Amino acid sequence: MSLVACRDVVKRFGTNTVLDGVSLEVAAGEIVAIIGRSGSGKSTLLRCVNGLEAIQDGSIRVGDTTINAPGADLRAVRQRVGIVFQSYNLFPHLTVEKNITLAPRVVKKISDRDARQIASDVLAKVGLSEKVNAYPDSLSGGQQQRVAIARSLAMNPDLMLFDEITSALDPELVGEVLKVLEALASQGMTMMLVTHEMGFARRCADRVVFMHQGKIWEQGSAATFFDNPKTPELTSFLSAVLH
Amino acid sequence: MIRDFGLIDVGYLMLAARWTLLLAAIAFVGGSIAGLLLTLLRVQPFAPLRWVASAWILIVQGTPLLAWLFVFYFGLALIGFPISTWLAVIAAYSLYASAYLAEIWRGALQSIPRQQWEAGSALALGFLEQLQHVIIPQAIRIAIPPTVGFLVQLIKNTSLAAVIGFVELTREGQLTNASTFKPFTVFIVVAAIYFAICFPLTQLSRNLEGRLHVARRVS
Numbered sequence: 027m028s029l030v031a032c033r034d035v036v037k038r039f040g041t042n043t044v045l046d047g048v049s050l051e052v053a054a055g056e057i058v059a060i061i062g063r064s065g066s067g068k069s070t071l072l073r074c075v076n077g078l079e080a081i082q083d084g085s086i087r088v089g090d091t092t093i094n095a096p097g098a099d100l101r102a103v104r105q106r107v108g109i110v111f112q113s114y115n116l117f118p119h120l121t122v123e124k125n126i127t128l129a130p131r132v133v134k135k136i137s138d139r140d141a142r143q144i145a146s147d148v149l150a151k152v153g154l155s156e157k158v159n160a161y162p163d164s165l166s167g168g169q170q171q172r173v174a175i176a177r178s179l180a181m182n183p184d185l186m187l188f189d190e191i192t193s194a195l196d197p198e199l200v201g202e203v204l205k206v207l208e209a210l211a212s213q214g215m216t217m218m219l220v221t222h223e224m225g226f227a228r229r230c231a232d233r234v235v236f237m238h239q240g241k242i243w244e245q246g247s248a249a250t251f252f253d254n255p256k257t258p259e260l261t262s263f264l265s266a267v268l269h
Numbered sequence: 270m271i272r273d274f275g276l277i278d279v280g281y282l283m284l285a286a287r288w289t290l291l292l293a294a295i296a297f298v299g300g301s302i303a304g305l306l307l308t309l310l311r312v313q314p315f316a317p318l319r320w321v322a323s324a325w326i327l328i329v330q331g332t333p334l335l336a337w338l339f340v341f342y343f344g345l346a347l348i349g350f351p352i353s354t355w356l357a358v359i360a361a362y363s364l365y366a367s368a369y370l371a372e373i374w375r376g377a378l379q380s381i382p383r384q385q386w387e388a389g390s391a392l393a394l395g396f397l398e399q400l401q402h403v404i405i406p407q408a409i410r411i412a413i414p415p416t417v418g419f420l421v422q423l424i425k426n427t428s429l430a431a432v433i434g435f436v437e438l439t440r441e442g443q444l445t446n447a448s449t450f451k452p453f454t455v456f457i458v459v460a461a462i463y464f465a466i467c468f469p470l471t472q473l474s475r476n477l478e479g480r481l482h483v484a485r486r487v488s
């Protein structure tokens with residue numbers, strides 16, 4: 027059974043249909059890269075998968091929870107689905123360690139000591155052990171984004187969603203964040219990631235999904251996707267981003 | 270019979286300032302409790318409760334404090350519920366403070382970017398947990414200067430309570446003036462006492478603001 031199953035998902039903002047019948051399955055351990063033009067609904071799809079946005083039609087299942095069912099336990103879902111945003115969204119009033127331990131302590135009721143152990147483990151994973159007591163605004167963008175990843179990992183999720191997490195970074199900082207993603211990939215983490223880094227998608231993703239006008243327009247294995255686009259929309263998108 | 274304005278009168282004025290301070294303190298505490306409730310009502314997701322809170326704030330902010338003093342003191346008595354001067358001033362000033370504090374605090378909460386709430390939700394924090402651990406700690410720093418600013422206003426506005434016979438600093442000044450007929454001296458002393466109360470508060474607010482800011486920066 028797949029870990030994530032979206033079936034005919036429809037999401038509207040007022041009269042604007044942003045997701046127009048999206049069906050997508052993601053198997054455990056799979057890495058799915060989502061690409062597409064601005065406004066095609068990529069972020070919205072990720073936000074629907076962890077219930078930050080309600081959907082108007084269709085269904086989304088994560089594990090054995092149908093998250094759009096009335097009374098679905100979204101808190102339980104969000105503990106298993108991490109999301110990292112383009113703008114990091116660290117808590118500026120808390121140290122790196124407190125940013126990371128907050129949810130384990132408050133949501134999972136993990137003891138202070140265990141939570142700090144978790145923080146030190148996940149910080150080691152993103153290579154920032156020495157920043158444990160730093161405040162977010164003393165870190166570079168790349169470091170803040172790695173802390174944001176560590177903060178999500180601290181909940182020990184089954185699935186990670188990444189929404190253009192390198193887009194706000196200076197070019198020389200992109201590499202350090204992608205390296206963290208590659209390490210996660212090699213540890214078998216299931217990931218859905220919206221990205222403009224085509225090289226990274228080709229190298230790391232199992233599957234690439236091209237979204238256009240709220241639909242999954244075309245998808246394929248990373249190996250063949252970029253070389254044999256089937257639709258003119260993807261052809262023109264790829265020629266635009268790969269110059 | 271006119272007597273001289275002496276040191277003893279300064280003493281009486283200072284004693285009367287107790288009531289100014291006590292009234293301001295009680296109204297601030299009462300207003301804070303009600304204001305906090307109103308603030309929470311205004312940010313929680315259930316719309317009808319938000320409307321109730323907004324209506325309360327609009328009505329109180331759109332009417333003079335003096336009208337509320339009259340409502341509680343004369344109005345209630347007219348319909349058969351006479352209350353003491355103390356109770357009437359406490360009720361009127363708490364009501365008044367609740368609306369302004371709620372507005373200040375809501376502004377502070379709403380100045381925290383939406384993404385901070387969202388980051389909390391994404392980590393599976395509930396609404397109240399997001400408020401407690403993410404939003405309020407950041408909002409407090411923003412709220413302190415205007416809150417203290419309002420407290421200063423509140424202290425000065427307690428002088429209005431004189432109209433229903435509540436004896437505080439200003440009323441005591443009027444009484445002293447009536448028997449000494451030294452309006453300039455008397456009211457300079459009254460003003461100086463208000464200033465002596467309010468000035469340290471303003472300074473305190475500046476210090477707190479600076480200190481909270483530094484605490485965040487140190488790494």
Ligand SMILES: Nc1ncnc2c1ncn2[C@@H]1O[C@H](COP(=O)(O)OP(=O)(O)OP(=O)(O)O)[C@@H](O)[C@H]1O
Nearest residue numbers: 039042044062063064065066067068069070071190
């Ligand atoms: N909260 C919202 N309210 C109203 N409309 C929204 C909201 N969020 C997104 N939209 C609209 O939904 C559409 C898709 O937005 P989305 O952010 O999913 O696009 P995207 O593919 O992630 O684009 P980008 O590459 O620019 O991030 C856009 O037209 C956007 O204006």
Ligand SMILES: [Mg+2]
Nearest residue numbers: 068069070190
């Ligand atoms: Mg987006």
